[in-house]
Amino acid sequence: xxxxxxxxxxxxxxxxxxxxxxxxxxxxxxxxxxxxxxxxxxxxxxxxxxxxxxxxxxxxxxxxxxxxxxxxxxxxxxxxxxxxxxxxxxxxxxxxxxxxxxxxxxxxxxxxxxxxxxxxxxxxxxxxxxxxxxxxxxxxxxxxxxxxxxxxxxxxxxxxxxxxxxxxxxxxxxxxxxxxxxxxxxxxxxxxxxxxxxxxxxxxxxxxxxxxxxxxxxxxxxxxxxxxxxxxxxxxxxxxxxxxxxxxxxxxxxxxxxxxxxxxxxxxxxxxxxxxxxxxxxxxxxxxxxxxxxxxxxxxxxxxxxxxxxxxxxxxxxxxxxxxxxxxxxxxxxxxxxxxxxxxxxxxxxxxxxxxxxxxxxxxxxxxxxxxxxxxxxxxxxxxxxxxxxxxxxxxxxxxxxxxxxxxxxxxxxxxxxxxxxxxxxxxxxxxxxxxxxxxxxxxxxxxxxxxxxxxxxxxxxxxxxxxxxxxxxxxxxxxxxxxxxxxxxxxxxxxxxxxxxxxxxxxxxxxxxxxxxxxxxxxxxxxxxxxxxxxxxxxxxxxxxxxxxxxxxxxxxxxxxxxxxxxxxxxxxxxxxxxxxxxxxxxxxxxxxxxxxxxxxxxxxxxxxxxxxxxxxxxxxxxxxxxxxxxxxxxxxxxxxxxxxxxxxxxxxxxxxxxxxxxxxxxxxxxxxxxxxxxxxxxxxxxxxx
Amino acid sequence: xxxxxxxxxxxxxxxxxxxxxxxxxxxxxxxxxxxxxxxxxxxxxxxxxxxxxxxxxxxxxxxxxxxxxxxxxxxxxxxxxxxxxxxxxxxxxxx
Numbered sequence: 001x002x003x004x005x006x007x008x009x010x011x012x013x014x015x016x017x018x019x020x021x022x023x024x025x026x027x028x029x030x031x032x033x034x035x036x037x038x039x040x041x042x043x044x045x046x047x048x049x050x051x052x053x054x055x056x057x058x059x060x061x062x063x064x065x066x067x068x069x070x071x072x073x074x075x076x077x078x079x080x081x082x083x084x085x086x087x088x089x090x091x092x093x094x095x096x097x098x099x100x101x102x103x104x105x106x107x108x109x110x111x112x113x114x115x116x117x118x119x120x121x122x123x124x125x126x127x128x129x130x131x132x133x134x135x136x137x138x139x140x141x142x143x144x145x146x147x148x149x150x151x152x153x154x155x156x157x158x159x160x161x162x163x164x165x166x167x168x169x170x171x172x173x174x175x176x177x178x179x180x181x182x183x184x185x186x187x188x189x190x191x192x193x194x195x196x197x198x199x200x201x202x203x204x205x206x207x208x209x210x211x212x213x214x215x216x217x218x219x220x221x222x223x224x225x226x227x228x229x230x231x232x233x234x235x236x237x238x239x240x241x242x243x244x245x246x247x248x249x250x251x252x253x254x255x256x257x258x259x260x261x262x263x264x265x266x267x268x269x270x271x272x273x274x275x276x277x278x279x280x281x282x283x284x285x286x287x288x289x290x291x292x293x294x295x296x297x298x299x300x301x302x303x304x305x306x307x308x309x310x311x312x313x314x315x316x317x318x319x320x321x322x323x324x325x326x327x328x329x330x331x332x333x334x335x336x337x338x339x340x341x342x343x344x345x346x347x348x349x350x351x352x353x354x355x356x357x358x359x360x361x362x363x364x365x366x367x368x369x370x371x372x373x374x375x376x377x378x379x380x381x382x383x384x385x386x387x388x389x390x391x392x393x394x395x396x397x398x399x400x401x402x403x404x405x406x407x408x409x410x411x412x413x414x415x416x417x418x419x420x421x422x423x424x425x426x427x428x429x430x431x432x433x434x435x436x437x438x439x440x441x442x443x444x445x446x447x448x449x450x451x452x453x454x455x456x457x458x459x460x461x462x463x464x465x466x467x468x469x470x471x472x473x474x475x476x477x478x479x480x481x482x483x484x485x486x487x488x489x490x491x492x493x494x495x496x497x498x499x500x501x502x503x504x505x506x507x508x509x510x511x512x513x514x515x516x517x518x519x520x521x522x523x524x525x526x527x528x529x530x531x532x533x534x535x536x537x538x539x540x541x542x543x544x545x546x547x548x549x550x551x552x553x554x555x556x557x558x559x560x561x562x563x564x565x566x567x568x569x570x571x572x573x574x575x576x577x578x579x580x581x582x583x584x585x586x587x588x589x590x591x592x593x594x595x596x597x598x599x600x601x602x603x604x605x606x607x608x609x610x611x612x613x614x615x616x617x618x619x620x621x622x623x624x625x626x627x628x629x630x631x632x633x634x635x636x637x638x639x640x641x642x643x644x645x646x647x648x649x650x651x652x653x654x655x656x657x658x659x660x661x662x663x664x665x666x667x668x669x670x671x672x673x674x675x676x677x678x679x680x681x682x683x684x685x686x687x688x689x690x691x
Numbered sequence: 692x693x694x695x696x697x698x699x700x701x702x703x704x705x706x707x708x709x710x711x712x713x714x715x716x717x718x719x720x721x722x723x724x725x726x727x728x729x730x731x732x733x734x735x736x737x738x739x740x741x742x743x744x745x746x747x748x749x750x751x752x753x754x755x756x757x758x759x760x761x762x763x764x765x766x767x768x769x770x771x772x773x774x775x776x777x778x779x780x781x782x783x784x785x786x
Contacts (some may be wrong), residue, residue: 094731098724130755133733161755227730228737257757262746355759358748362761464761465748466728 005624011293034200035083037117038149039109041141042125043134044091045348045470047153051125052088053482055192060088062486065629066115069394069660070104073486082200087119093133095140100394109144109658121147123200128158128165128180129471131242135234136227138174147177147199155180157471162246169241186474199560220513253348253471259402260349263470266356273344273353276374281337281379282410288332296325314511315504323503325494326591330382331488331652337376337383338487341482350390351467358465363448365454367391367462370400374446377407378439378559381651382495385658393463399453401658402668405651406446408439411593412642419639421615434639441643444533445675495653499590499605502649506590510583510598521550553604575641575677576634576684578623585641590649633691637684645681646672705768706749708742714770715739725764732758734768 019370042048052060056075065072073088088099089108099561104113111118122141126134141148150170158165171178177195255315259265300317307313344350350372358368366374369391377384384404391397408416420431454461517525528543556562556582565582572582580602600614603621621629646652646669655665699717708714716738719726733753734740744750747762 093728098727132754133756136731136733227735231733231735231738253757257743257750261750261759263746351759355748355750358761359757464725464764465759466725466732466761467759467762468732469750469757469759 006361033087036082036196036200037085037087037119038123038196039087039089039119040123041089041105041109041137041150042091043093043127043137045128045185045468046091046125046127046134047086048091048125048482050476050479051151051153052086052183053402053479054181054183054186054189056086058482059486060482060486062133062490064660065104065108065113067446067660068100068104069658070101071389072108077193079197082197084196086123087116092137094137099392101392109141109146115176119146120464121149121196123149123151123325125151125153127183128152128154129161129163131165132231132234132238135237136230138584139230139233142174142176148174149192149195150174150178151188152178152180153182156182157473161250162244162248164243166241166243166244170237172638173237173240182477234325250471255354256472257469260352261355266352270353270356272665273349274372277337277340277344278338278375278378281333281376281383285332285336285379286410288480289329292325292329292332296321296328299325311499311511311514315507318511319504320500322507323500324496326503327499327650328382333380334383334386334491335484335488337379339388339484340481341372341387342480343475345390345475346473346479348470348472349533351469354390355465355469364450364462366400366450367393367396368398368465370462373400373404374407377404377409379647380409380411381405381407382491383487385580385651385654388658395458395460396462398659398664399450399458401540401655402453402671403446403449405646405648405668405672406442406449406644408442408643409648411591412438414593414596415637416639417614418599419635419642420619422618422634423632427616438639438643441640445644449671449675460508475675490657491654494657495650498653498656499650502590506561506562506587510556510559510587511563513558515555515558517547517551518554521547521554524550549604552601555575556583556598556601563673574678574685576629576631576637576688580621581638585647588647590647590648592645593654595642631691633684633687634685637680640683641676641680643676644672645676699769702769702771704766705740705742705751705770706745706762706765708770710742710745710770712774713739713741715773716768717771718769719743720767720769726767728761729764729768732756732757734760740768740770741771 008299040048040052052073052075056077059077060073060075062071062073064070070090072090075086075088077084077086083682087108089105092099092102092105095102095106107113108116109119109122122144126138138148138150152165152167152170165180167180177198179188179191179195179653181192183189260269300321303321304313304317307316308488341350344353354368357371358369361368361370370388371383373387376387381404384407388397388400388404391400413488416435420434424430424434465537519662524543524547525586528540528547531540531543561583562579564586565579568582568586569577569579572585577585581599583602584595584598587598596614599618603614603617619628620632623629652665652669655668656662657667702717703714705714705716716734716736718736719729719734730734733756734751738753741752742749743752743757748759749762749765751758751760751765
């Protein structure tokens with residue numbers, strides 16, 4: 001095995017039986033295929049992702065580097081007889097200058113990571129419009145003493161800006177392969193593939209590659225500023241290969257930036273862009289979400305008809321179909337958000353948005369880049385938590401993840417609607433005020449929590465802004481689509497499994513132990529049978545429906561969930577809740593909006609749970625002493641509880657993935673539930689004593 | 692290197708540079724994570740920079756790229772205003 005390539009693991013096995021039939025009548029001459037791992041590295045915004053997609057397309061999978069939250073993508077491509085594994089490393093400006101992603105990338109390149117061999121070669125993406133800075137990373141990669149291919153991107157933009165690069169001269173200066181490519185239109189991709197094949201020796205490898213450390217003499221003995229020495233080297237090379245005599249300032253970037261980064265104009269543009277983004281994920285996503293909801297409801301009914309009544313039917317319909325539907329319903333928001341964000345990032349605007357918001361967000365110990373995730377959290381916390389990846393600093397990112405679920409997401413709206421309808425049934429203005437107050441409470445709680453975390457568990461302000469503002473460009477659709485697909489896959493695979501598991505568990509809690517139909521239901525069924533015999537079909541159906549309601553109410557009240565509701569009643573009593581609301585809180589642990597349907601079952605609401613009858617039933621529900629349960633104090637307490645409590649298992653599952661462990665998601669549940677409890681307690685006790 | 696010959700008297704904090712005036716970075720204070728990141732992005736002794744927007748954060752041009760930089764961080768960077776003399780000196784020193 002050479003230090004450059006090794007035989008493919010797959011053909012290794014067939015290699016032990018040379019001349020074996022491959023099953024299609026052909027004789028394989030093993031080892032036929034060579035396999036090579038190439039690391040792809042480059043500055044952010046240099047076009048690395050576009051190139052990775054152009055080379056590997058859909059044959060890529062995303063995973064975290066072991067033990068970190070830094071993502072890597074692995075993609076396969078086959079060039080002739082060579083199997084290439086392309087490992088996409090995070091975009092970075094240098095190796096080993098301290099940032100976590102740089103450390104991981106450095107370790108990956110040197111083969112210091114578990115579960116990942118050192119790559120056989122390194123492909124460095126170099127932005128032709130910014131040769132001098134991009135060559136800095138090249139100089140560090142050359143010192144790794146591995147075969148290096150430089151992929152020169154953005155040549156079209158460079159030509160437009162009047163920059164002429166002598167690729168042959170660059171090749172000579174660097175002493176490694178240099179190819180001009182465009183991931184967008186595929187120019188140069190074939191040449192690049194040919195360069196990859198050229199890395200594979202025809203015969204047994206000689207003892208390694210010629211050492212290239214000599215290509216970079218500047219740093220051998222530098223003790224002072226290593227950066228300065230390297231930059232002098234890049235400047236030297238750049239002056240030799242770059243003809244910038246005809247260079248022009250990027251006119252459009254200058255013009256747009258005059259507005260987009262302006263203290264006033266920038267904020268106006270920012271507000272407009274963010275409102276459009278919010279409208280997309282809030283209103284546009286609603287259409288496919290309703291469709292998915294509808295499909296899964298229809299599928300539940302269909303499956304209910306196919307499977308005989310019993311445990312299996314309930315498991316499939318309520319546990320599995322309900323659970324899967326609960327996962328997939330988030331997909332439209334995730335897809336739309338990441339598609340829009342990818343386009344925005346590609347245009348270069350997203351960096352300006354973070355730039356404009358930086359000063360405001362900093363007051364709360366958050367970076368400017370936290371704004372977009374926190375805004376998205378008003379539609380759904382799941383894509384918001386996933387979108388925090390734009391924040392490079394791990395602590396800044398963690399604070400943003402922890403507070404994002406406090407924002408009012410769309411799943412809270414049914415709960416808000418129920419509560420406002422109970423308190424102010426006939427006053428839309430007061431109801432609107434309650435809604436506004438609920439949104440404001442969420443934002444205030446989130447920002448307050450950020451300040452508290454910054455003074456306690458995650459001390460220090462957010463990292464001062466250092467961010468590249470790339471040139472404006474027309475965004476690439478393909479990159480955006482592939483990114484969207486990638487995010488959707490990550491969510492369904494990683495979060496979906498946990499959500500399904502808990503959804504089935506919660507189903508079991510509310511289904512078992514099974515209880516026989518209550519006497520009242522049995523009596524109703526007898527009356528229904530009598531009515532049927534007398535030919536009063538409608539009356540019989542009504543009676544049966546009522547019996548069914550009694551049965552479900554009785555079953556839920558006597559299930560494990562009901563028992564837990566009774567157990568926690570002393571704990572939630574100071575908030576004004578009885579054990580039946582307790583069942584609602586338990587069942588909505590995985591998804592807060594479930595409380596509405598649970599309450600309608602618990603209180604035996606008729607008429608297919610239509611909201612009008614639900615509200616009427618709840619308004620008439622009384623405690624054992626005859627006073628109404630859902631008075632103003634209880635409703636306000638319930639509202640505050642649902643604004644603040646962490647009742648969304650999907651979010652928990654995503655936070656587990658994004659923080660790489662259970663510590664932070666459990667902390668998030670604990671602090672949000674604690675906050676919700678205390679706030680609801682204060683609200684209830686205050687209102688009760690005022691009344 | 693000619694930094695030794697330069698007097699630090701005409702070094703000014705980066706935010707004080709007038710927009711569109713070329714400056715040469717002379718020093719970046721301290722060696723913490725931010726300073727390293729700045730240097731990796733090219734804000735490092737000897738590089739020519741230009742202020743595109745003043746205020747907080749500032750926008751800085753180094754090589755062909757723009758950097759958004761918080762003013763506090765920018766003031767840790769000391770620059771010397773480019774004159775034909777010192778720019779030429781620098782150019783001449785490049786082999």
